[in-house]
Amino acid sequence: MRHAFVWGIVALVLLPFLWMAYAAFLPPEIVYSGDLRSGIGFTWENIQKLAPEGFWGHLGFSLIASGAAALLQLATGLPAAYALWNGAPFWGLFLFTLAIPAELLLVPLYGVLLGLRLLDSPWALVLPFAASPFTIMLIYQGLRGLPFTLVEAARIDGAGEGRILFGVVAPLLTPNLIAAGVLAFAAHWNLVLFPRVVVGERFWTVQVWIADLARRYPADWGLLSAAALLSTLPLVLIYLVFERKIVETFEGSIKG
């Protein structure tokens, strides 16, 4: 009974993924017939059709933008978490920001970016996400698992704070940094409304682009699935590689 229940849920959760992978290679005849039972087939056509729609450009741009945001979050998050670990009194402040996602501030952020003359530039997608309380929290969780005597010993040996942070602490924290980086990347990758609002079509991320494609070709399962599959693949691959670490980091952050 419990096995059936669990695997039933797993099947339902996986269904959209399996469908995506299947439909991406579905020949147009089957798609146009509108009936899945009309046959089976395999084709690369859908993927080839993505290029003229501009898929690869948006995908590449998304990779760069999300990658930059994730790296910046690690670069600002590591020293911030280190400062918290040393007793800097900002914990409450970060917790407060944690409750409110950037997308809720869509309207005022638009105004601020307008004032800074950053609208419709790639910076509008990256700078607001250069620091994230969530990333800081995940790194801080990792730091709390390390013995603080490590830092004290390094201080007695005369190492500067920068040296301690990057030479001693960071290497021990690599797994947490990777997990935090992947989650930061995924969170940025999944923004839809924000990029749609602050930049024009030129700088649309792949998410916004797919949402638009779905409006233009609502019935072309093959084309849509090919785009969906290829835009999901980078994240799924990263996730599969680091899955254990990510789930553990997450569980750690829940236990607090």
Add this chain to the structure above:
Amino acid sequence: MPQLRRTLGKAQGALPALLVLGVFFFFPFLEVIRFSTWRWSGLSQPTPVGLANYRELFADPIFLQSVKATLIFAALTLPAFLTFSLLVALALEGQRYERVVKGILFLPGLVTVGAASTSWYTLFAPEYGALASFLPIPAWDQAPFWAMIMVVAFTLWRYLGYGVLVVSAHLKSIPRAVLEAAMVDGASGLEVTRYVVLPLLRPAVLFLTVVGTVLALQSYVAVFLLTRGGPYGATRVLGYLIYELGFENFRLGYAAAVTVVMLVLTVAVAWAQGRLLEER
């Protein structure tokens, strides 16, 4: 003075993060209050109108409908989220495939939301959908009730893995001795679950309720991707209303007023969250 210098020394590392959060979080957070007193299209010069936006807001049937949609959405999503998180976590506990399944369930929350919604759309669309030719798919593009169910199902699909992780982490912290003691006293497996495990999971349920409420207040990406607030505004939750007012109707001042209402609600819930979690 030395005290202050020590604090500053400790805080140094947090400066870059604080700078970014200051410019792109705290400043907008205050600015939105100012914007909410403007009539402003985003393109033209703003005109100050005082509290007119708020007065209009509380009499606006669209706003009231949106509050209702948000409440319905939360009332459907939360209990289902809690129930399934508990059931799946309990069913998984101690199974050989526990880790694999948790990994799979967590996947939808991470992968590309645009792609996921596209996949859902091509599968479940009532007219063009792949399932429509051999399953009776309700016309959720026209029936308000089914549109809401669709958005709820999509949201559950995305966050179930997270709920399971939370419950599971708490399950692991229940000492085995407690369960064994209950067994020795003659309780059946089901009784142990009902009278021992569930009460001990109260903190997890509480935590998920609060997280779920915040999520429910903010779930509008699914709405944007699947229903665009329709049909007839049935799924136009508050978060989506902000987007629609601000960037489709170009009434940014009015949208700012809705944002302020949302922020007050979110902060209130977050505050309650802090209080509840302290109690555990």
